[in-house]
Amino acid sequence: MVGGGRDAFIGAVHRHAIALDGQCELVAGALSSQAAKARISGRDLFLADDRNHGDWQSLLADELKRPAHERIDFVVIVTPNHVHFAVAQAFVEAGFHVVCDKPLVHTRAEADALVAAVKARGTVFGVTYNYSGYPMVRQARAMVRAGEIGEVRKVIVEYSQGWLATALEAGGNKQAGWRTDPAKSGAAGAIGDIGSHAENLIATVTGLEIERLCADLGALVPGRALDDDANLLLRFSNGARGVLVASQINTGLENDLRLRVAGTLGTLDWRQERPSELVHLPGDGPKRTLTRGAPWLHPSAQRASRLPAGHPEGFIEAFANVYAGVVADIRARLIGEPADPLAADYPRVEDGARGVRFIERTVASAASEAKWTAW
Amino acid sequence: MVGGGRDAFIGAVHRHAIALDGQCELVAGALSSQAAKARISGRDLFLADDRNHGDWQSLLADELKRPAHERIDFVVIVTPNHVHFAVAQAFVEAGFHVVCDKPLVHTRAEADALVAAVKARGTVFGVTYNYSGYPMVRQARAMVRAGEIGEVRKVIVEYSQGWLATALEAGGNKQAGWRTDPAKSGAAGAIGDIGSHAENLIATVTGLEIERLCADLGALVPGRALDDDANLLLRFSNGARGVLVASQINTGLENDLRLRVAGTLGTLDWRQERPSELVHLPGDGPKRTLTRGAPWLHPSAQRASRLPAGHPEGFIEAFANVYAGVVADIRARLIGEPADPLAADYPRVEDGARGVRFIERTVASAASEAKWTAW
Amino acid sequence: MVGGGRDAFIGAVHRHAIALDGQCELVAGALSSQAAKARISGRDLFLADDRNHGDWQSLLADELKRPAHERIDFVVIVTPNHVHFAVAQAFVEAGFHVVCDKPLVHTRAEADALVAAVKARGTVFGVTYNYSGYPMVRQARAMVRAGEIGEVRKVIVEYSQGWLATALEAGGNKQAGWRTDPAKSGAAGAIGDIGSHAENLIATVTGLEIERLCADLGALVPGRALDDDANLLLRFSNGARGVLVASQINTGLENDLRLRVAGTLGTLDWRQERPSELVHLPGDGPKRTLTRGAPWLHPSAQRASRLPAGHPEGFIEAFANVYAGVVADIRARLIGEPADPLAADYPRVEDGARGVRFIERTVASAASEAKWTAW
Amino acid sequence: MVGGGRDAFIGAVHRHAIALDGQCELVAGALSSQAAKARISGRDLFLADDRNHGDWQSLLADELKRPAHERIDFVVIVTPNHVHFAVAQAFVEAGFHVVCDKPLVHTRAEADALVAAVKARGTVFGVTYNYSGYPMVRQARAMVRAGEIGEVRKVIVEYSQGWLATALEAGGNKQAGWRTDPAKSGAAGAIGDIGSHAENLIATVTGLEIERLCADLGALVPGRALDDDANLLLRFSNGARGVLVASQINTGLENDLRLRVAGTLGTLDWRQERPSELVHLPGDGPKRTLTRGAPWLHPSAQRASRLPAGHPEGFIEAFANVYAGVVADIRARLIGEPADPLAADYPRVEDGARGVRFIERTVASAASEAKWTAW
Structure with a gap:
């Protein structure tokens, strides 16, 4: 996870959504643009010290150093909007699957570049238009x-x-x-x-x-x-x-x-x-x-x-449905089968x-x- | 009443609203632009034959012939919109108070003429923007x-x-x-x-x-x-x-x-x-x-x-409130006193x-x- | 109308309901158990002096003196509950149609007597369980x-x-x-x-x-x-x-x-x-x-x-529907035809x-x- | 967790509620009264084989064999009602904190015994009256x-x-x-x-x-x-x-x-x-x-x-609030301080x-x- 440290709002929502179904676990992060705050935020969340980074560049570099089976399955970008593009572009270029908050980026040029990059790398890229969930x-x-x-x-x-x-x-x-x-x-x-x-x-x-x-x-x-x-x-x-x-x-x-x-x-x-x-x-x-x-x-x-009906579900569940779609798509790729469209149902980079x-x-x-x- | 005969919608609503409080009674009409339909509609409503007219011009002429204390207190215009102006202008010019449905008339020129006429004659002119009631x-x-x-x-x-x-x-x-x-x-x-x-x-x-x-x-x-x-x-x-x-x-x-x-x-x-x-x-x-x-x-x-609260009131009551305001204003003029603004609360020709x-x-x-x- | 004078609540509701459809007119009354209050209440409502009575016995006696075509078509009883029985019984026995507020009377003996009287006289007897309307x-x-x-x-x-x-x-x-x-x-x-x-x-x-x-x-x-x-x-x-x-x-x-x-x-x-x-x-x-x-x-x-749908109706309309049912039943009897059950739809003495x-x-x-x- | 295997309803709800806040993890279970079903259900949930038991007695025995720091912090009982008492009594007697679904047990005698046992052992015992959350x-x-x-x-x-x-x-x-x-x-x-x-x-x-x-x-x-x-x-x-x-x-x-x-x-x-x-x-x-x-x-x-307000929360969050209260109470005991009553807010064995x-x-x-x- 990039962003989402102490004082952030949406990062915690993403974490609840990720945790809800017990299918994903937060294992690494660069949770703030301020290194000290990033690290203390990571400790709040039980991140291991060697995966609790002070900036996203270190996180990316560290992940790339690890063997494939130890790497994160996807990165979540929950920074303020102006940081989205650089992080997303870097992780996509490095071949990582990405979940990014909305609005995607600031300009059409950035958006087009990102769409092209995702297409070129063939990665999964979800945008958390959570209400669609x-x-x-x-x-x-x-x-x-x-x-x-x-x-x-x-x-x-x-x-x-x-x-x-x-x-x-x-x-x-x-x-x-x-x-x-x-x-x-x-x-x-x-x-x-x-x-x-x-x-x-x-x-x-x-x-x-x-x-x-x-x-x-x-x-x-x-x-x-x-x-x-x-x-x-x-x-x-x-x-x-x-x-x-x-x-x-x-x-x-x-x-x-x-x-x-x-x-x-x-x-x-x-x-x-x-x-x-x-x-x-x-x-x-x-x-x-x-x-x-x-x-x-x-x-x-x-x-x-x-x-069941009558047992209220809410915002976090809808958010978790976006994640469930992303995870289904990543899983399909891992096993080399086409994704079930009912399962891999999430907003994509083109929507962003x-x-x-x-x-x-x-x-x-x-x-x-x-x-x-x-x- | 001018308009509001058989097949009309809003005329019946006006009549319910007029009847509700027992303060006004429908006594004369030209209820359709077709003379035969006008008369049969008037009979439906117990109008006396000599006040049940085939066209609005006859209604106006007949009222003007009657002594002041026998005349209608005000006329209600509930025709389709294109007829409003001619009828309203004629009755205002003749010194009658008027209630007219909305939209008032078709053009700003007509509207300005009507505002001027009402001002000149000093009559009461209500427009049934009923939701305001x-x-x-x-x-x-x-x-x-x-x-x-x-x-x-x-x-x-x-x-x-x-x-x-x-x-x-x-x-x-x-x-x-x-x-x-x-x-x-x-x-x-x-x-x-x-x-x-x-x-x-x-x-x-x-x-x-x-x-x-x-x-x-x-x-x-x-x-x-x-x-x-x-x-x-x-x-x-x-x-x-x-x-x-x-x-x-x-x-x-x-x-x-x-x-x-x-x-x-x-x-x-x-x-x-x-x-x-x-x-x-x-x-x-x-x-x-x-x-x-x-x-x-x-x-x-x-x-x-x-x-009392909890005993639902509805559309007709709101409509009747517009009439109650008009009636309060007419009463005030009849007795020569300034109208209580809380009572004479209704949309006027300027609103129209x-x-x-x-x-x-x-x-x-x-x-x-x-x-x-x-x- | 018996009862329903100044300070009363439900009498005014009955009058709005009666007025709404323009089918009935209040022409006679004994509007309070106190004679002076009854008369002043009657004047509020434009009752003619000779039909504005100080007590219900006088109202009944006066009506019986009049020729049939001048009599009221039905009487409305809106007194406090303890007065219902005597008034209702007297009017039914005299052959009048009745609308009475609920609860009908105080005891089963009174209720049975009233049901029997209505059956014997063949009159119309409505009870204003208004919510049924x-x-x-x-x-x-x-x-x-x-x-x-x-x-x-x-x-x-x-x-x-x-x-x-x-x-x-x-x-x-x-x-x-x-x-x-x-x-x-x-x-x-x-x-x-x-x-x-x-x-x-x-x-x-x-x-x-x-x-x-x-x-x-x-x-x-x-x-x-x-x-x-x-x-x-x-x-x-x-x-x-x-x-x-x-x-x-x-x-x-x-x-x-x-x-x-x-x-x-x-x-x-x-x-x-x-x-x-x-x-x-x-x-x-x-x-x-x-x-x-x-x-x-x-x-x-x-x-x-x-x-039409979406134009709210309320409590008075429901009340008026009970009256419409009573009126339909009285009309059917006047013309000697069986009442249309869809029209003569109102709570009866047996319901009371x-x-x-x-x-x-x-x-x-x-x-x-x-x-x-x-x- | 005891109960809550495949085909169960409430066990999955408990697991969502436990996962939501990232404070607890399911590590051991006896998820069905049928051993084979229990084990396959445990594998669904990524339980380690040596903590995935075929019956609750084995689960209890195994936990007691482990050193204190490896043991579960509390057990969750989500079986059908008739099984609650035996399981709850055994775990309480063995000194474990318990969360048990409602209704607690079948008879007052069982309930009294359980209250006494909890009192005697000084353990935390929550009952998931989830609507209270x-x-x-x-x-x-x-x-x-x-x-x-x-x-x-x-x-x-x-x-x-x-x-x-x-x-x-x-x-x-x-x-x-x-x-x-x-x-x-x-x-x-x-x-x-x-x-x-x-x-x-x-x-x-x-x-x-x-x-x-x-x-x-x-x-x-x-x-x-x-x-x-x-x-x-x-x-x-x-x-x-x-x-x-x-x-x-x-x-x-x-x-x-x-x-x-x-x-x-x-x-x-x-x-x-x-x-x-x-x-x-x-x-x-x-x-x-x-x-x-x-x-x-x-x-x-x-x-x-x-x-924040307007971002709907639901049933799982309320359920998780009961767990949060239990966890707060267990934590307070672990660190030997009195629990904050605002935090340790959950239904207890006496409520059950x-x-x-x-x-x-x-x-x-x-x-x-x-x-x-x-x-």
Whole structure:
């Protein structure tokens, strides 16, 4: 693991997700960009001293020195965004499988380079768009792809949070700090941090391609350099229309990601804060609420579930499903067989690259006086 | 009453609303543009033969012939939209108080003329933006105006229906027919029919002024001439951002009007399909759900309620609250006293005119390649 | 109308319900047991002086003096419970149709006498178990009766309020006063006031007969003479089990009446505070939420609805549906034709009598040390 | 671990819960009562061969042979209920810390013996009443204990499932089989399997003592020997009343455990299927919905949470919180310091024993013709 030391948020989530199924073990790390902090963080997690590194370069070098059967099976990159590219590129070039947090990198050039590298090396590369791991998101995807709601005509995705409604970064909050700092987050604030999840959710569930978009990005909290509120109109290549909202200044809201997809035959509605429910509104009968764990779900949703219906699963389980997909893909390669697509179900480097493009196009649109910016 | 005969929808709603409180009685009408249908509809409603007219001109002429104490106290206009202007103008000019359905008229010129006429004659003119009559909408208005959520920074209003997801108009459905016919609905479809409610809800609750807007209007059902799906980005004069969605092609949805207003101190959330609940998310404590009928509500919300908490009120009661406001204003004039603002609480001709401007600007924006269209 | 003057609660609800459809008009009354208050209340409601009486005996006598075509079509009894019997009996004996509030009377002897009188005179007698008028209650009834949830095995009905959680009666609250006074409410407090609705809801929806019951009645607010909290176990004649809760001391609750009926093939769930939704959980597919106004509802539910789906209806509409049933039955008799059962759909004197028996058996059980008290 | 091999349900849940925090590791087991199945199940879980036993006696003997620092820190007992006592007693007597599933044992005599043994040996003994581990259950407990809802007057707990609505046991379903077999489940069916959770939830949150109870147990699915539907009236020693429902025949329901506690100052409402929300209805203000992860929660609730608000946690996390409490208590003993009560927060052997008494008294009441059975 690179990044994820003391004070980090998402690193611990990755570790819970990795541990949950008892299939992987954290054995080596460079857990902070500050060597001393990296090492003390590693000791917190019972890393052996010789695999507890002060920087990622040492970790990589050390792994390469070890015989193949002692090496890590894959590396997890959970640093702030600006560090992703260098680490990911180096590990891919060295032939390691990678799991990287989102947004993947800062620029399309970096994204393209990474896609090319992964293709060239033939490695596994997962991007933790964790919301795609929820069973009911997979059920929605299966229903849309099978035509159960007909042709998609309208998509609304809203990702509203409230935690950046005040200038937390001014008070030294680390999570707020790097997310609102262009040097670390790139040209995008909320649109990168959570808008990228929204874009991925649309792509995952509908498979639609954005043809053009119109963005209004605002930095509504005084003094903030990056957007904390993003609102977009979307046009898809099949003629469908869309609205995408990503905002972190909605006082009192928690993590309110919602998706609504309306087709000619029905509408689907999903809300991350009640992840086990997928509402299906068919045109010819009453509203149906599909729930996780039911025997009538699509196999891709059923296998993403660990507990019987009514025994709530949550965020960590969805995260762990992304890891389970990556692990299934690595295992298939280890034994030289094609991966079962139901098992090796996870967002890939191309999804990450598309997300980078989405951010870039959004930032371009926000700076433009033209209504539409082409994809 | 002008309009509202057999096969009409909204006329019956007006009559329920008028009857509910036992304060008004329907005594005269021209209930259809077809004379025979008008008369048979009037007989359904126990109108006396001499006040049951075949056209609105006869109704007006007959009323003017009667002595003042026998005349109607006010006229209700519930025709399709394209008829509103002529009828409203004539009755106002003749000195009658008017209640007119929304959208008020088709053009800004008509709207300005009507505002001028009402001003000149000093009559009461209510516009049935009925959603403004819900007690919890009034509570939201009171809270925003009192600064309880701080400065407003973000507004999302979504009005999604599903009933026009198929080409009902092709099958002879009267309600679908006139709403999708430019000759009767004007240049706007969904944005006029329900988008106008959405605009009014923002204005009612927040008092914010739209400074510019960016609209994407679509006719997503093949063969339809007017928009059935509208998505807008809004900028308000105080710097707040907004998103407005009005769409009638969301298969399976009923009448899903929602409002979210996020301020620096808190967020309010209201949903028409559960009208008795107003969710308040303060920044410094847990979510509060205010409910209709509670003693701690603002007086304007309390007086808009007829039953104790937990005894559901609905659409007709909200509608009746608009009438109650009009009636209070007329009564005040009859007795020559200033109206109690808490009592004479209803949308006025100026609100209707602002709604017309909103529709006009939206249609202009939709036709423009520029991102922003000024208000 | 007898009762329902100033300070009364339910009388005004009846009047809204009567007015809503424009089919009935209040023309005569004895609106209070105090003559002066009765008359001033009548003037509030625009009653003519000669039909605005100081006591119900005068009202009855006056009506009998009038020619048949000038008489009231039916009388509405909305007094406190202890007055119901004398008034109802007198009007029935005089041949008038009656609508009476619940609980019908205080004793089984009174109830039996009233049933006999109605049978003998052949009059219409409605009891305002208003919750039976909700469209989705009628839908539940239709589904259970049609076997859509199989054989019923379990029924839970819970009616929890909070308004009597403090000794409001000690502070002079009139509504609390008569409900907690054995002289006016009889032997039952909460079990009579709201438990009777709960019993009726079970009977309406399931048609099951209670075979025996076990009751625990408590007066939990210090100083109260009648039960404010009632909990019952039920056994039905088909072997089904039940739980009935009626309680007015749940601080902060409003009017939380819920019904759950579980059968061999499915379960139904309904909640009065969200009356437009009926949840159906079939054993072989996902949860379905049926909503008022949908075309796939049973005709008895469809005709109980005035507005399209998504336009909330509430308590007054349900109340008005009971009146609509009574009016349909009276009309059928006036024209000498059999009533359409779908139209003449309302709780009758026998339902009221069964409710009286339920209260009596519950009070007997509460006083008994035996587990079961036979019906 | 004893029990929890292939085909078991709850053993896997325990393992997820143990793994989640990376603080414990499964190192030894006797995972089935059939030796071959035990061993193959152990291999599935990467147990070393010399710690993968065919029966629990071998596991115990082997552990005792090892030097202290190599021994397991505690044993987890997840067998069917009838095996709990022998295993638990043996491990406690041998000085091991124990985590045992519920219901603890079959008889009060066994429960008393176990309590005595734990007391005598001074070991840690946790019982996995896992619902007590939910953060919002702990918040409810803290609020009730602090008097925030005043004196408790009414408690309703309902635990309704649907999975035994048909005779699954007849079709060879293992989970249904042992739960409906008196030889394995004891005298209690649903009341033992899930009623025990309901009892524990009341005790955990309110601390009230049941003084007497009245039970109606039914085996509603034809051919079933044990209750699948249980309904109880409760009287608590402080005068409060209660209703407890535990039923497994509600077709279509999942795992619907709900608790409502009404006090003189407010009411609390919690539902397991939405575990992150605790509704608080104060008498003097609007409904409040407390959510997991908020900074204003009680420390006992805050520390039971791993993720920020809005990032759903579920069943496994609650389960893991019980383990975290056990581990904290074991750690405190290892270092010889008193345990932090906020950390060592878990249900103990005495809670398990009280649950056994509850089941015994319920079964006695069900067989009695007297209304009340003393505790």
